[in-house]
Amino acid sequence: GENVEQHPSTLSVQEGDSAVIKCTYSDSASNYFPWYKQELGKRPQLIIDIRSNVGEKKDQRIAVTLNKTAKHFSLHITETQPEDSAVYFCAASKSSYKLIFGSGTRLLVRP
Amino acid sequence: GAVVSQHPSRVICKSGTSVKIECRSLDFQATTMFWYRQFPKQSLMLMATSNEGSKATYEQGVEKDKFLINHASLTLSTLTVTSAHPEDSSFYICSAEKGTEAFFGQGTRLTVV
Numbered sequence: 001g002e003n004v005e006q007h008p009s010t011l012s013v014q015e016g017d018s019a020v021i022k023c024t025y026s027d028s029a030s031n032y033f034p035w036y037k038q039e040l041g042k043r044p045q046l047i048i049d050i051r052s053n054v055g056e057k058k059d060q061r062i063a064v065t066l067n068k069t070a071k072h073f074s075l076h077i078t079e080t081q082p083e084d085s086a087v088y089f090c091a092a093s094k095s096s097y098k099l100i101f102g103s104g105t106r107l108l109v110r111p
Numbered sequence: 112g113a114v115v116s117q118h119p120s121r122v123i124c125k126s127g128t129s130v131k132i133e134c135r136s137l138d139f140q141a142t143t144m145f146w147y148r149q150f151p152k153q154s155l156m157l158m159a160t161s162n163e164g165s166k167a168t169y170e171q172g173v174e175k176d177k178f179l180i181n182h183a184s185l186t187l188s189t190l191t192v193t194s195a196h197p198e199d200s201s202f203y204i205c206s207a208e209k210g211t212e213a214f215f216g217q218g219t220r221l222t223v224v
Contacts (some may be wrong), residue, residue: 043204043215099213103154
């Protein structure tokens with residue numbers, strides 16, 4: 001089955017700097033790659049997603065890139081703000097909903 | 112967006128008892144829902160796929176007789192943790208798909224004492 005690896009497990013950046021989180025997946029049939037933000041004790045919230053027919057997608061300060069050949073995808077957050085501090089999860093799926101999650105990255109944005 | 116409601120949000124139960132968690136899609140129908148388990152500071156681990164009108168599909172290593180799943184209608188799936196033990200204490204969360212996006216319930220924090 002699908003296996004998703006995520007790095008780093010923790011990331012600390014200065015406010016205003018960029019943050020990059022990387023994930024790799026094992027199943028070449030996976031075609032949907034969402035990113036979720038989870039605050040402590042709350043449900044994951046979708047922040048951006050990408051499908052295998054595109055290589056990059058951007059939404060304001062957040063962007064995701066996908067390299068199908070290498071089977072990896074990355075989340076890029078620019079101009080980080082303290083409210084970006086949370087745990088971020090990548091996921092992969094062969095459909096839109098049976099998601100296999102990465103191990104998570106705890107992002108801390110220092111004021 | 113869509114709304115998925117999970118109840119209860121917190122529950123404390125005695126060891127050996129059973130606990131039922133409900134997951135409802137409030138404004139859409141979901142033939143398939145998913146149950147995840149999350150330990151503190153860890154990722155969401157898929158436990159099972161709940162299929163309306165048929166048996167759930169469990170992931171490897173998940174005991175189907177311990178984690179009973181029922182999906183009796185297009186808007187409701189339930190997860191029952193039977194004969195709960197302290198090691199079952201965890202954050203349980205469901206999801207349902209609407210269109211091409213998965214929506215999560217708010218989660219249930221189960222503490223077994």
